[in-house]
Amino acid sequence: MSAPPLKVGLAGLGTVGARVAGLLTERADLLAERAQRPIVLTAISARDRNRARGVDLSHLPWCADPVELARRSDVDVVVELMGGAEGPARALVNEALAKGKHVVTANKALIAHHGTGLATVAEKQGVAFNYEAAVAGGIPVIKTLREALFVNRVTRLYGILNGTCNFILTQMSRTKRPFAEVLAEAQALGYAEADPAFDVEGTDAAHKLAILASLAFGSEVDFAAVHCEGITGISPFDIEAARELGYAIKLLAIAEDTGQGVRCHVHPTMVPFGTPIAGVDGAFNAVVIEADPLGKLVLEGPGAGAGPTASAVLSDLADIARGVTLPAFLKPTARLSAGAPAPFAEREGGFYLRFTTMDRPGVMAEIARILAGLGISIESIIQRGRDPAAPVKIVMVTHETREAAMAQALQGIAQANHVVERPCMIRIEAF
Numbered sequence: 001m002s003a004p005p006l007k008v009g010l011a012g013l014g015t016v017g018a019r020v021a022g023l024l025t026e027r028a029d030l031l032a033e034r035a036q037r038p039i040v041l042t043a044i045s046a047r048d049r050n051r052a053r054g055v056d057l058s059h060l061p062w063c064a065d066p067v068e069l070a071r072r073s074d075v076d077v078v079v080e081l082m083g084g085a086e087g088p089a090r091a092l093v094n095e096a097l098a099k100g101k102h103v104v105t106a107n108k109a110l111i112a113h114h115g116t117g118l119a120t121v122a123e124k125q126g127v128a129f130n131y132e133a134a135v136a137g138g139i140p141v142i143k144t145l146r147e148a149l150f151v152n153r154v155t156r157l158y159g160i161l162n163g164t165c166n167f168i169l170t171q172m173s174r175t176k177r178p179f180a181e182v183l184a185e186a187q188a189l190g191y192a193e194a195d196p197a198f199d200v201e202g203t204d205a206a207h208k209l210a211i212l213a214s215l216a217f218g219s220e221v222d223f224a225a226v227h228c229e230g231i232t233g234i235s236p237f238d239i240e241a242a243r244e245l246g247y248a249i250k251l252l253a254i255a256e257d258t259g260q261g262v263r264c265h266v267h268p269t270m271v272p273f274g275t276p277i278a279g280v281d282g283a284f285n286a287v288v289i290e291a292d293p294l295g296k297l298v299l300e301g302p303g304a305g306a307g308p309t310a311s312a313v314l315s316d317l318a319d320i321a322r323g324v325t326l327p328a329f330l331k332p333t334a335r336l337s338a339g340a341p342a343p344f345a346e347r348e349g350g351f352y353l354r355f356t357t358m359d360r361p362g363v364m365a366e367i368a369r370i371l372a373g374l375g376i377s378i379e380s381i382i383q384r385g386r387d388p389a390a391p392v393k394i395v396m397v398t399h400e401t402r403e404a405a406m407a408q409a410l411q412g413i414a415q416a417n418h419v420v421e422r423p424c425m426i427r428i429e430a431f
């Protein structure tokens with residue numbers, strides 16, 4: 001084989017990085033054959049030099065400071081698999097692009113916060129900035145949006161982008177156990193981090209949605225514009241009530257072109273049984289893309305884990321080896337729109353409301369008055385149990401209602417007589 005090898009500097013040898021190093025070593029022949037040139041590791045960096053990585057890397061130069069990788073003459077591509085929106089990951093990627101090296105990363109936090117700026121530097125330098133592994137792990141959704149759907153106009157995109165939350169909601173549904181208990185199980189099984197806040201509060205899914213929305217709608221990456229709520233307030237009662245109403249509860253990430261800007265939101269959502277998204281269980285991810293002229297495309301698969309994520313990293317490296325350098329966000333960053341996003345307060349949809357109240361005369365009339373005063377009409381009401389001495393749970397489903405009205409209604413209900421805890425609200429999407 002005559003083509004010179006593509007030389008890779010790898011920062012981060014954890015879950016994903018160690019697997020990438022392993023595949024580069026074990027599948028060297030297959031990669032060289034398919035990319036038509038060898039792809040070789042030439043230098044590495046991590047924190048702990050003595051930790052076993054499951055692959056022999058002892059022959060490779062070790063960089064105590066990962067930023068050193070960007071300055072080495074024997075590195076063509078920097079693969080950043082450390083994580084974090086700031087700190088060493090940002091410093092390394094900045095330096096690598098500035099030095100004219102290609103970059104491959106799985107770091108959604110970095111891209112969500114600094115993606116447009118980094119893509120601008122990559123463009124100026126004529127190098128690739130590839131990040132397939134950053135969204136939905138092994139599902140090739142970046143390639144799909146950036147390449148396969150080239151001629152399409154995307155109208156809406158939604159999906160399950162956080163496997164930890166989907167695992168927890170699935171287990172809560174199967175076992176009827178509360179959130180905290182199932183979270184502890186997810187942590188024991190390695191599906192949730194010791195600090196699960198990023199996942200369960202929706203931030204991780206919001207990072208990924210900000211990236212997908214930029215690709216789908218040709219706008220700058222705008223993490224601050226994503227409305228974000230997590231799953232910590234969902235109870236087994238809500239999951240059971242949703243089931244009786246014909247819905248599964250999923251943490252959905254939704255980006256839609258409203259005609260007056262793009263609206264991006266992440267929150268628990270009731271989705272009808274029978275839709276593709278309702279059947280995606282466990283740690284799996286799924287993305288649904290609605291586009292013209294394509295129609296509806298459903299992608300489902302493993303959204304995290306060493307193998308699926310490393311597979312996506314290797315696909316990015318193969319593109320670079322073959323000389324493919326595309327604009328990071330489909331078009332040059334100067335052409336990305338920076339327009340105002342569509343306000344979330346103007347979104348309309350059906351809502352599920354659950355509140356707990358003492359069973360006293362007049363309670364329902366007061367709540368009905370609050371809702372009617374805000375123009376909210378009720379589709380159905382279910383009351384669970386009757387006990388003058390103990391609180392009862394009441395479930396309401398509304399017709400189409402504006403977010404702004406619902407926010408006011410929730411405040412009013414929380415302050416109503418005899419309501420004993422903060423009401424729970426879940427949005428309903430018909431799809």
Ligand SMILES: NC(=O)c1ccc[n+]([C@@H]2O[C@H](COP(=O)([O-])OP(=O)(O)OC[C@H]3O[C@@H](n4cnc5c(N)ncnc54)[C@H](OP(=O)(O)O)[C@@H]3O)[C@@H](O)[C@H]2O)c1
Pocket residue numbers: 011012013014015016017045046047048049051064066080081082083084088106107108133134137303304305306309
């Ligand atoms: N895990 C997944 O399933 C998954 C899926 C999609 C995307 N991602 C993304 O992939 C990236 C890596 O995730 P991961 O799960 O592989 O993380 P991880 O297991 O925690 O590994 C992080 C690696 O970075 C190294 N590191 C951290 N700080 C460093 C520093 N200052 N200097 C040098 N090395 C440093 C660590 O070194 P030591 O090992 O020596 O401590 C470790 O090898 C993150 O951006 C993550 O969001 C992960």
